Amino acid sequence: MLSKNIETFIACDAEYEDAETVIFGAPFDSTTSNRPGTRFGSRAIRSESFGLETYSPYQDKDLEDIAVFDSGDLELCFGSSEQALADIEERAKTILEDGKRPFLIGGEHLVTLGAVRAVAAKYPDLHIIHFDAHADLRQEYLGAELSHACVLRRCWDILGDGRIFQFGIRSGDRSEFRWAQEGHVAMHPFDFDGLEEMVQKLKGKPVYLTVDLDVMDPSVFPGTGTPEAGGVTFLQLLQAILTVCKDSQIVGCDVNELSPPYDPSGISAATACKVVRELLLALPPFH
Amino acid sequence: MLSKNIETFIACDAEYEDAETVIFGAPFDSTTSNRPGTRFGSRAIRSESFGLETYSPYQDKDLEDIAVFDSGDLELCFGSSEQALADIEERAKTILEDGKRPFLIGGEHLVTLGAVRAVAAKYPDLHIIHFDAHADLRQEYLGAELSHACVLRRCWDILGDGRIFQFGIRSGDRSEFRWAQEGHVAMHPFDFDGLEEMVQKLKGKPVYLTVDLDVMDPSVFPGTGTPEAGGVTFLQLLQAILTVCKDSQIVGCDVNELSPPYDPSGISAATACKVVRELLLALPPFH
Amino acid sequence: MLSKNIETFIACDAEYEDAETVIFGAPFDSTTSNRPGTRFGSRAIRSESFGLETYSPYQDKDLEDIAVFDSGDLELCFGSSEQALADIEERAKTILEDGKRPFLIGGEHLVTLGAVRAVAAKYPDLHIIHFDAHADLRQEYLGAELSHACVLRRCWDILGDGRIFQFGIRSGDRSEFRWAQEGHVAMHPFDFDGLEEMVQKLKGKPVYLTVDLDVMDPSVFPGTGTPEAGGVTFLQLLQAILTVCKDSQIVGCDVNELSPPYDPSGISAATACKVVRELLLALPPFH
Amino acid sequence: MLSKNIETFIACDAEYEDAETVIFGAPFDSTTSNRPGTRFGSRAIRSESFGLETYSPYQDKDLEDIAVFDSGDLELCFGSSEQALADIEERAKTILEDGKRPFLIGGEHLVTLGAVRAVAAKYPDLHIIHFDAHADLRQEYLGAELSHACVLRRCWDILGDGRIFQFGIRSGDRSEFRWAQEGHVAMHPFDFDGLEEMVQKLKGKPVYLTVDLDVMDPSVFPGTGTPEAGGVTFLQLLQAILTVCKDSQIVGCDVNELSPPYDPSGISAATACKVVRELLLALPPFH
Amino acid sequence: MLSKNIETFIACDAEYEDAETVIFGAPFDSTTSNRPGTRFGSRAIRSESFGLETYSPYQDKDLEDIAVFDSGDLELCFGSSEQALADIEERAKTILEDGKRPFLIGGEHLVTLGAVRAVAAKYPDLHIIHFDAHADLRQEYLGAELSHACVLRRCWDILGDGRIFQFGIRSGDRSEFRWAQEGHVAMHPFDFDGLEEMVQKLKGKPVYLTVDLDVMDPSVFPGTGTPEAGGVTFLQLLQAILTVCKDSQIVGCDVNELSPPYDPSGISAATACKVVRELLLALPPFH
Amino acid sequence: MLSKNIETFIACDAEYEDAETVIFGAPFDSTTSNRPGTRFGSRAIRSESFGLETYSPYQDKDLEDIAVFDSGDLELCFGSSEQALADIEERAKTILEDGKRPFLIGGEHLVTLGAVRAVAAKYPDLHIIHFDAHADLRQEYLGAELSHACVLRRCWDILGDGRIFQFGIRSGDRSEFRWAQEGHVAMHPFDFDGLEEMVQKLKGKPVYLTVDLDVMDPSVFPGTGTPEAGGVTFLQLLQAILTVCKDSQIVGCDVNELSPPYDPSGISAATACKVVRELLLALPPFH
Secondary structure, eight states: OOOOOBOOSTTOBOOGGGOSEEEEEEOOOTTOSSOOOGGGHHHHHHHHGGGSOSEETTTTEEGGGSOEEEEEEOOOOTTBHHHHHHHHHHHHHHHHHTTOEEEEEESSTTHHHHHHHHHHHHOTTOEEEEEOSBOOOOSOBTTBSSSGGGHHHHHHHHHOTTOEEEEEEOBOOHHHHHHHHTTSSEEEESSOTTHHHHHHHHTTSEEEEEEEGGGBOTTTOOOSSSOOSSOBOHHHHHHHHHHHHHHOEEEEEEEEOOOGGGOTTOHHHHHHHHHHHHHHHHOOOOO | OOOOOBOOSTTOBOOGGGOSEEEEEEOOOTTOSSOOOGGGHHHHHHHHGGGSOSEETTTTEEGGGSOEEEEEEOOOOTTBHHHHHHHHHHHHHHHHHTTOEEEEEESSTTHHHHHHHHHHHHOTTOEEEEEOSBOOOOSOBTTBSSSGGGHHHHHHHHHOTTOEEEEEEOBOOHHHHHHHHTTSSEEEESSOTTHHHHHHHHTTSEEEEEEEGGGBOTTTOOOSSSOOSSOBOHHHHHHHHHHHHHHOEEEEEEEEOOOGGGOTTOHHHHHHHHHHHHHHHHOOOOO | OOOOOBOOSTTOBOOGGGOSEEEEEEOOOTTOSSOOOGGGHHHHHHHHGGGSOSEETTTTEEGGGSOEEEEEEOOOOTTBHHHHHHHHHHHHHHHHHTTOEEEEEESSTTHHHHHHHHHHHHOTTOEEEEEOSBOOOOSOBTTBSSSGGGHHHHHHHHHOTTOEEEEEEOBOOHHHHHHHHTTSSEEEESSOTTHHHHHHHHTTSEEEEEEEGGGBOTTTOOOSSSOOSSOBOHHHHHHHHHHHHHHOEEEEEEEEOOOGGGOTTOHHHHHHHHHHHHHHHHOOOOO | OOOOOBOOSTTOBOOGGGOSEEEEEEOOOTTOSSOOOGGGHHHHHHHHGGGSOSEETTTTEEGGGSOEEEEEEOOOOTTBHHHHHHHHHHHHHHHHHTTOEEEEEESSTTHHHHHHHHHHHHOTTOEEEEEOSBOOOOSOBTTBSSSGGGHHHHHHHHHOTTOEEEEEEOBOOHHHHHHHHTTSSEEEESSOTTHHHHHHHTTTSEEEEEEEGGGBOTTTOOOSSSOOSSOBOHHHHHHHHHHHHHHOEEEEEEEEOOOGGGOTTOHHHHHHHHHHHHHHHHOOOOO | OOOOOBOOSTTOBOOGGGOSEEEEEEOOOTTOSSOOOGGGHHHHHHHHGGGSOSEETTTTEEGGGSOEEEEEEOOOOTTBHHHHHHHHHHHHHHHHHTTOEEEEEESSTTHHHHHHHHHHHHOTTOEEEEEOSBOOOOSOBTTBSSSGGGHHHHHHHHHOTTOEEEEEEOBOOHHHHHHHHTTSSEEEESSOTTHHHHHHHTTTSEEEEEEEGGGBOTTTOOOSSSOOSSOBOHHHHHHHHHHHHHHOEEEEEEEEOOOGGGOTTOHHHHHHHHHHHHHHHHOOOOO | OOOOOBOOSTTOBOOGGGOSEEEEEEOOOTTOSSOOOGGGHHHHHHHHGGGSOSEETTTTEEGGGSOEEEEEEOOOOTTBHHHHHHHHHHHHHHHHHTTOEEEEEESSTTHHHHHHHHHHHHOTTOEEEEEOSBOOOOSOBTTBSSSGGGHHHHHHHHHOTTOEEEEEEOBOOHHHHHHHHTTSSEEEESSOTTHHHHHHHTTTSEEEEEEEGGGBOTTTOOOSSSOOSSOBOHHHHHHHHHHHHHHOEEEEEEEEOOOGGGOTTOHHHHHHHHHHHHHHHHOOOOO
């Protein structure tokens, strides 16, 4: 008898019971203020992953050797951020309750808030490592407090001072940079300088890693809502991920802001797939 | 002394006091469930209009001879439909209070609701003529009642039975077609059959004309969120607009659902400009 | 417990035992001589089908009411036509042996040969109705007898004279037109003239319907390997499908030649989805 | 010994001495006021012609049976219209002096003027049949008298009243339409109404046929500088070409305004190739 | 009362009297020999600037704090380089006479000549700093002396030996490199080596800075007429701009050669906006 | 008399007798498993080369000074790898027999095998230097032994251990890396480390250089079948080519895997042209 067509990120076809990490997609971009389209990000990453090998020569590891479950995309409400965030939080909560690590694929960056709500509920001492071109620290944006441009500020509302560590930031309004400089968050502009030291300090703490793919240079990653010149290369991002994963207790993570319609060459989706593969392979054990 | 750079739809540069019709853009697409991008519609229509002539050989009329004011685009809140609709309603109300006719350019179709709220407040006996591929009659969609897929249903909430006349409809779920058949709205599927008779019946009544450009065939108008094969040609739409404008008392109108990112050839924007030009030239006097 | 992500053509999620018709995709385009990319056709049709409604206002029928199983795409060998055709034939044979009707989605047109081999084995009196811009009747093309340009000729090798009925043909080399005129196949050039009569004559005979989507005009369906101006509209194709399905005993069918990379607007994929939906809804009972 | 790489429009590889018609390309678009790119038109037509068959089922004729020489593209001066026109005129003159018919492929429509200068010098009683969306009758445009928007006016400067017959026109400024109505040229708006009668009247006169491909609807032919909704279909244009060629003494012709960069689907280039093929096959004998 | 729609580069909305720097666009590309489209450059830079922040974390400065006036785009004659240059020169002259600094946005590189004519008339001791992939030093190109490929040679006609300093050059014909080596201009190939020293030498001299954006690598800036592999990164260009602005008396500048149609991802326009912002913020006082 | 239209890579218009190096194109991509389109690679390289200068400032050499013959593209059989390879081998053999060096332009990487068969037949001691992102060392792929993913393994079948030297490799399945580590080939992952030493060791041996352009980073070279993040820059590749050419006896070479349809910006084709130019200029004498 024929079987149905199941689509997962390449080789992430473990049984749910066996999986340590569970992927879920959040195809949502309603608050995107510039170019929308990240709603198609998770679907593209899943579909394009079949152009990728399961083996990483960088880590000499293979997806065939780890147990990941891909639960597909949520069906979210366009037009109501609160409702969409509630659904994301619910999914992350279920995964955590089952003793597994949530791995969220966006969508716009606001989706991170849903996951962080669930993870912070379980791990009150949560710290966030944040790779991004944009500070995302506004109190409100175009009249909305639930906006991609405010997402780390909303996370700060939950976690408070000293818990958020930003790298690669090269865009924001002046007030965001000033607010960060007041000590609420640790903002490392432009690149990953200081990452190694920071990771050492956080050793033993629960960490949520959020990767806004636009931290990479637009040449490497054009398919995103707000391309921002002057970013890092793929190899720099890979090195940063390895640095974080080597010594942190990662209890949740996400990769977001791929907007496939803005990259007809498809290199952004291909690169996003490679970031997801390397992150999956680098993740430390979870229990 | 050099003057500032004023950008309007071509030849719509009357002084506000002199204008009978006032254009405003609503760059909003947060509830779009399929392919977003109509937020860039009004901007593209304004910008591409300079590839157009001001003269229409179809009507032997010229934009140079009429007085239209283009007030530019609103800055709307992405992520909150209610807030965006309030801003649209406010702008339409201002225009009506100044004794002028609002001409709204979308954005997604939900923006119509903002304008209809304002127009219906002034004209309680308002009727709506609706050209579209999609019925847009759902009670709710993906959890939201304020959705592009529900917009005519929301207008019906305001106006009640017998006030909405749909043409060109070729997509919807079964319940929408059944609900229409119960007599709440007059749905004319596939094309403009029956338009002439309907216009004659509405003579003397205040009419709001809403044109979802996807009523045209995707071959003619590919740049839209949900292309739906089997639509009308530009010339059929033009003829329908002339039919409506010849004998109706149009107190407000809109043109929406151009999504420029999905048409690299630009023919959709060019065609949208031509629809706007012809509609502007065909509009009956307003007072 | 979370469930895996199953992707089917919209609403084609029946259990295998219950299904009357079984979809399968053949992502193959190795013999395409002009612009390749139809290998992505079946995947795009499945993925884009979610922009479609399950309800057809043309037929007043709904996919929710019929039982179709989508078995996903085969994994085919690029570079060996014979091997790919063997895999397609095998899949069609399995479906037929299980008492179900195969519904193949290409891929290039050569894939039809695999299905026809299996169907003709079960139904020796098979007739083929063929909608296409191209005659596909060459004895060989660029040195290959297994080529998209030869596929109906290869079907003729199996079925012989008087079994193949072509409609919409507007391209081929002179020898193909001459060979058809010798009476081997019934070629109706340019459109669907004569279809109704032909269908009446075939009443009671087993029929395989093969739809090369490029029978439609390139304006309607730009995303194909060899666009050929002067084709039929979507509504003409729809009418032709309804004509065939009303009175024929269809024992197998296919829809092919969507090449998504050549249509950044996506209207071709959207139109292909609508053709598949209408064909699924129109298919007569199978037993 | 290997031979050099000769590229021609498909099957237009006659020896120069044997050819009755000689193709040459004029890759020039410096006066294009809207979207440039027609400079790549002739190159694309030559290159894409290999996706075409040499046989026309419409005319039951084959390019293999006629003798056409393709002399490639001129290398023209961008930035100097006068210099470019002089080079075009020179080439057309050479062809005419050798007793052959010039077949020019643009480039923007201004290139027609170069050919018309040469042809009118040889045939003082020349008449022009002009298929176009745009009137191209301005006295000057943006400060230039040598502009694509003025090209038929410049031809009128040479030929005078009663010699130019326009079909399909649906765009222009009011003064162009008025000027035509004064009787200087015979303008048939929107379609080919009146073509048959006009052709009969011109019987025996030398005719230059200039085909601006944008006479076709943008759905059929999106890849052009100024897409203008409401045009004719390919089949209408084909029929018009056959009508002209059947009974006119065509002493020169051109096909222009393909702008490949604006059509990533490539259907415009494919359609342009088919127009060129049909026109080549339809051309009456020349001597 | 509603106000008209004024469009400027982001935050460049000072009153004319208050402005120190005045932006104007020159949408001209008639001499472009390879891929046209820079005519849309200034419009895209203005329009896309709204995806940018007004604040630069590189310089810790904000556009909100400086007074720039954006006078929009000139309407130029396509097809006559001399006429277009005269209009550009006239605008630059007006700005200079009003005691302000002209900031020109192209368009193709030839537009620089118009501005340099005006600036050199006011500052006879003018020096030019030129960032570019191409030498642009030909005496003539395809028969034209007014060509983008000759623009610096034309500037040399005005200024003479020792006044032009080129950086980043990696393309040209052999004769251009030889001519530069004869000492007419100082050509620094490939990158910005030697820039710091050169700036120190020019201290106190009036400097015109012309930035051909294709000095950046095509990976960073694909949307240009002639992409040339092996260019500098955005950060290198930014550093070079800061180096020049720190110590030079800049009396005029331009940024040119963005061709939006060749970059569907839009990263080129976004990067051009960022270059313009950084240059505006870095410019020394002008009086 | 007008001459026929001869198209070559820029300035490669020597007479066959005079040429030392002979270019030929192999437009074949039937075994491409991910995104097809390299069949258009050689045609695009030839056509786009006219945007390039003949002079290289990197080497201070000019194509005008060397004698290269471009014999155009082979017409290959899509769907039969063996037949296509035979045609490629035949052409390479002819060139070698005439005492000239074959310079093959792909097409997918499998085409290399055809050339290597011919070259190895003449030079049994042949060594291969291989620049690529992918190892291409599989024994079979999707059921085919003649596949782009197996091409270097097939070359090894001919040459045996110790003859193949790979650089830049960053993708493959685990077994390919293990097989290489067993000593069959010398695989240098990620970049060109070790190239200089290897070239010194091979001094005096006949070398075939195969350049898969996807060795470059996707930012530089997006237009390829399987973009693989983390590649080398154009300048690194240029340096590697110069290193190889300076001291090796190159008896054949190829450049492959440009897939123009996946790069609407055209930077990949432009970069490929530049690689071809630099390689042509760097090649050591052949006799």
